[in-house]
Amino acid sequence: MTTIQKKICLLGDFGVGKTSLVHRFVEGRFDDKYLSTVGVKISRKVLKRSYGEMNLLVWDLAGGSGFESASNTYMQGGAGALIICDLTRYETLTACENYARQIRILNPGVQLVFLGNKVDMTKERVVSVSDMLAALSVFGERTFFLTSAKTGERVEDAFNHLAEKIEKGV
Amino acid sequence: MDGQAFTSQKFAARLAQVTSEIYDLAYAQVDSSLSIVRVSPNISAVLDNADRVVAGVPLTDALNEFIGSEKMLYSILKNEQPSFKLERINRAQPDGSLRYLTFHVLPLDPDQSDAGLLVIFEDVTRFGFFEQNLLQKRNELSLVRGALAHANAELDKRVEQRTAELVKAKQQIELQLFRLQALRENDHAILGTTDLHVALRTIAQQAKIQLRVDLISILLFNSPLLILETIVAIGTQTVALHTTQIRLGETLIGRAALERRMLVFPDLTANVAALPQADKWAQIENLQVCYSVPLIAKGNIVGVLFLGNRLELQPDQEWLDFLETIAGQAAMAIDSIKVFEDLQRSNYELALAYNRTIEGWSHALDLRDKETKDHTSRVTETTIMLARMAGMTEAEIMHVKRGALLHDIGKMGIPDVILLKDDYLTSEEWDIMHKHPIYAYEMLFPIEYLRPALDIPYCHHERWDGTGYPRGLKGEEIPLAARLFAVVDVWDALCSDRPYRKGWSAEKVLDYIRSQSGTHFDPQVVELFLNAVTEVINNFED
Ligand SMILES: Nc1nc2c(ncn2[C@@H]2O[C@H](COP(=O)(O)OP(=O)(O)O)[C@@H](O)[C@H]2O)c(=O)[nH]1
Ligand SMILES: [Mg+2]
Numbered sequence: 134m135t136t137i138q139k140k141i142c143l144l145g146d147f148g149v150g151k152t153s154l155v156h157r158f159v160e161g162r163f164d165d166k167y168l169s170t171v172g173v174k175i176s177r178k179v180l181k182r183s184y185g186e187m188n189l190l191v192w193d194l195a196g197g198s199g200f201e202s203a204s205n206t207y208m209q210g211g212a213g214a215l216i217i218c219d220l221t222r223y224e225t226l227t228a229c230e231n232y233a234r235q236i237r238i239l240n241p242g243v244q245l246v247f248l249g250n251k252v253d254m255t256k257e258r259v260v261s262v263s264d265m266l267a268a269l270s271v272f273g274e275r276t277f278f279l280t281s282a283k284t285g286e287r288v289e290d291a292f293n294h295l296a297e298k299i300e301k302g303v
Numbered sequence: 304m305d306g307q308a309f310t311s312q313k314f315a316a317r318l319a320q321v322t323s324e325i326y327d328l329a330y331a332q333v334d335s336s337l338s339i340v341r342v343s344p345n346i347s348a349v350l351d352n353a354d355r356v357v358a359g360v361p362l363t364d365a366l367n368e369f370i371g372s373e374k375m376l377y378s379i380l381k382n383e384q385p386s387f388k389l390e391r392i393n394r395a396q397p398d399g400s401l402r403y404l405t406f407h408v409l410p411l412d413p414d415q416s417d418a419g420l421l422v423i424f425e426d427v428t429r430f431g432f433f434e435q436n437l438l439q440k441r442n443e444l445s446l447v448r449g450a451l452a453h454a455n456a457e458l459d460k461r462v463e464q465r466t467a468e469l470v471k472a473k474q475q476i477e478l479q480l481f482r483l484q485a486l487r488e489n490d491h492a493i494l495g496t497t498d499l500h501v502a503l504r505t506i507a508q509q510a511k512i513q514l515r516v517d518l519i520s521i522l523l524f525n526s527p528l529l530i531l532e533t534i535v536a537i538g539t540q541t542v543a544l545h546t547t548q549i550r551l552g553e554t555l556i557g558r559a560a561l562e563r564r565m566l567v568f569p570d571l572t573a574n575v576a577a578l579p580q581a582d583k584w585a586q587i588e589n590l591q592v593c594y595s596v597p598l599i600a601k602g603n604i605v606g607v608l609f610l611g612n613r614l615e616l617q618p619d620q621e622w623l624d625f626l627e628t629i630a631g632q633a634a635m636a637i638d639s640i641k642v643f644e645d646l647q648r649s650n651y652e653l654a655l656a657y658n659r660t661i662e663g664w665s666h667a668l669d670l671r672d673k674e675t676k677d678h679t680s681r682v683t684e685t686t687i688m689l690a691r692m693a694g695m696t697e698a699e700i701m702h703v704k705r706g707a708l709l710h711d712i713g714k715m716g717i718p719d720v721i722l723l724k725d726d727y728l729t730s731e732e733w734d735i736m737h738k739h740p741i742y743a744y745e746m747l748f749p750i751e752y753l754r755p756a757l758d759i760p761y762c763h764h765e766r767w768d769g770t771g772y773p774r775g776l777k778g779e780e781i782p783l784a785a786r787l788f789a790v791v792d793v794w795d796a797l798c799s800d801r802p803y804r805k806g807w808s809a810e811k812v813l814d815y816i817r818s819q820s821g822t823h824f825d826p827q828v829v830e831l832f833l834n835a836v837t838e839v840i841n842n843f844e845d
Pocket of ligand 2: 148151152153168169170193194195
């Protein structure tokens with residue numbers, strides 16, 4: 134049985150739901166309480182693949198935007214990244230572009246998947262699909278996931294999609 | 304024991320032990336293939352998974368934080384990079400608490416490549432918590448601030464919306480008021496005039512302003528001819544509408560009248576070719592939109608209100624309501640003024656018929672009486688003139704005229720033998736003759752419309768001093784009309800030729816009349832007559 138190990142990073146402004154997405158993905162649970170992340174939390178998740186297993190090392194980084202700054206050392210060696218915005222805060226979408234650019238400079242072959250999180254908060258939502266598409270087009274991307282760490286909607290799909298992209302290397 | 308005996312090797316080991324205890328540090332030695340060679344004895348105090356961090360285990364298996372960083376580790380091994388640090392790694396402890404660790408990676412021998420690595424594990428939990436606390440507060444504050452800004456923007460938007468709504472409501476109320484005023488003005492116009500043109504023009508003007516259309520026309524239905532005739536048209540650019548014969552049931556306008564419902568033609572320009580000849584005028588006027596509203600009063604078609612616009616129209620319900628109201632007013636105006644006109648016409652016709660009758664009687668009297676030619680018409684004219692000078696109203700003058708024309712109607716009751724006798728009358732015959740004013744009274748009193756005209760036939764032989772007949776009235780007991788007529792009658796009689804004498808000269812007649820002032824005649828009337836006499840004579844000579 135083949136086992137491959139891959140490092141992926143979650144990038145996005147503070148409060149977009151990076152930690153919550155990892156909790157949901159790795160532990161299958163959600164917490165309403167906000168605990169801001171200092172430094173990095175690395176979790177492991179084993180994905181079953183046709184060829185065997187993929188050992189995903191998920192790096193939940195402290196978000197950026199002033200007070201927290203995602204340092205380069207954390208991003209080094211990442212095979213993929215989830216770039217996340219909060220659908221209820223428009224400025225977090227603008228920030229996505231910087232994270233994507235930063236990790237691409239460090240790891241030119243890195244695979245990116247974009248997420249609009251908190252899709253369950255329909256009343257507060259301010260970011261539209263066309264807003265997302267416009268932001269993505271800068272990176273030649275056309276797919277993104279509207280996720281909810283709270284309900285679990287499309288969280289698994291997003292991670293799996295990233296794993297596939299890493300395997301295919303496209 | 305002297306200092307020499309304590310080797311530098313021993314010192315280094317002691318120092319490492321003490322420092323690691325004070326600063327919560329542990330370490331591991333790693334060989335050039337990145338496998339663990341040895342670890343510090345206190346490793347389990349710093350790492351929760353120390354049981355996996357043992358000699359012989361690959362570093363990345365023991366600490367998966369290093370997975371993905373292999374390249375970096377090799378470059379330090381080769382002394383290409385001075386060091387590598389992973390700061391504040393979050394590690395959950397078996398009891399659920401969080402521990403913050405920092406991993407430092409350094410070359411074992413900075414002077415020699417591939418000598419191996421020194422990995423130092425530092426427990427920074429105290430600083431981590433402190434930092435976390437600070438960050439938590441800052442981030443929460445920032446989130447609250449963001450939410451607040453969002454709420455504020457939302458509030459601003461609502462205020463703006465509400466303000467816009469209020470402004471719109473205000474404009475609408477103003478418009479309604481404005482339209483109400485227009486309707487009131489129309490009502491005034493209808494009530495204040497008996498001229499249909501004036502009333503309909505006012506209505507059309509108001510409608511044009513209020514409904515903001517280019518052309519307004521009101522057409523009257525001519526029911527005998529079954530056509531609609533333009534009575535008012537505002538905003539036309541040509542005479543095309545006026546020169547078009549509009550038949551009931553045909554054309555944009557005639558159909559609305561026949562079908563008795565409002566017809567809307569939203570786009571005439573769309574199919575100009577299909578427009579019938581009788582509607583070509585609308586094309587000449589460049590109309591795009593037309594509204595034809597039938598004017599119905601008491602169930603009868605009385606006309607059509609026509610609206611045309613040269614550009615598109617987007618009417619709302621209020622506009623349509625106003626149009627309906629205006630149409631109602633126009634119909635009412637046409638109806639009420641027509642009723643008035645009809646009434647006036649029949650009154651006029653009746654009066655005309657009366658007057659003809661009276662003139663006929665009067666003429667018959669003259670013939671029988673063998674009065675001098677035109678005596679009656681002369682005295683009538685002159686009396687009317689005098690009455691006017693005396694300040695009588697036109698209504699009173701109409702009765703004066705009738706009275707004057709019929710002044711001798713009582714003579715119908717006098718037998719021919721007396722009336723036409725050539726000889727002097729006996730006193731009995733005079734008695735009978737003097738009864739003619741009484742006969743006049745008896746004849747005319749039962750006729751209601753002639754009753755007000757009785758003054759002259761009944762009283763023109765009374766005298767100022769009370770010596771006249773039939774009742775011997777005195778001074779102002781005698782009606783003014785009779786007092787006026789008495790002077791004129793005598794004056795005309797004396798001026799005219801009679802079979803038994805020539806007519807007197809004007810001077811002589813006037814002298815006579817002057818002499819009778821206060822006895823036969825009212826002195827004031829005489830004065831009035833003398834003042835007027837030049838005019839009378841001129842008139843007479845004409
Ligand atoms: N309703 C909702 N809340 C979420 C979702 N994801 C995260 N949150 C909440 O958003 C806040 C920040 O989440 P967190 O995962 O700590 O964000 P991070 O700073 O990006 O790691 C927390 O209070 C979470 O409970 C989501 O999908 N839906
Ligand atoms: Mg977090």
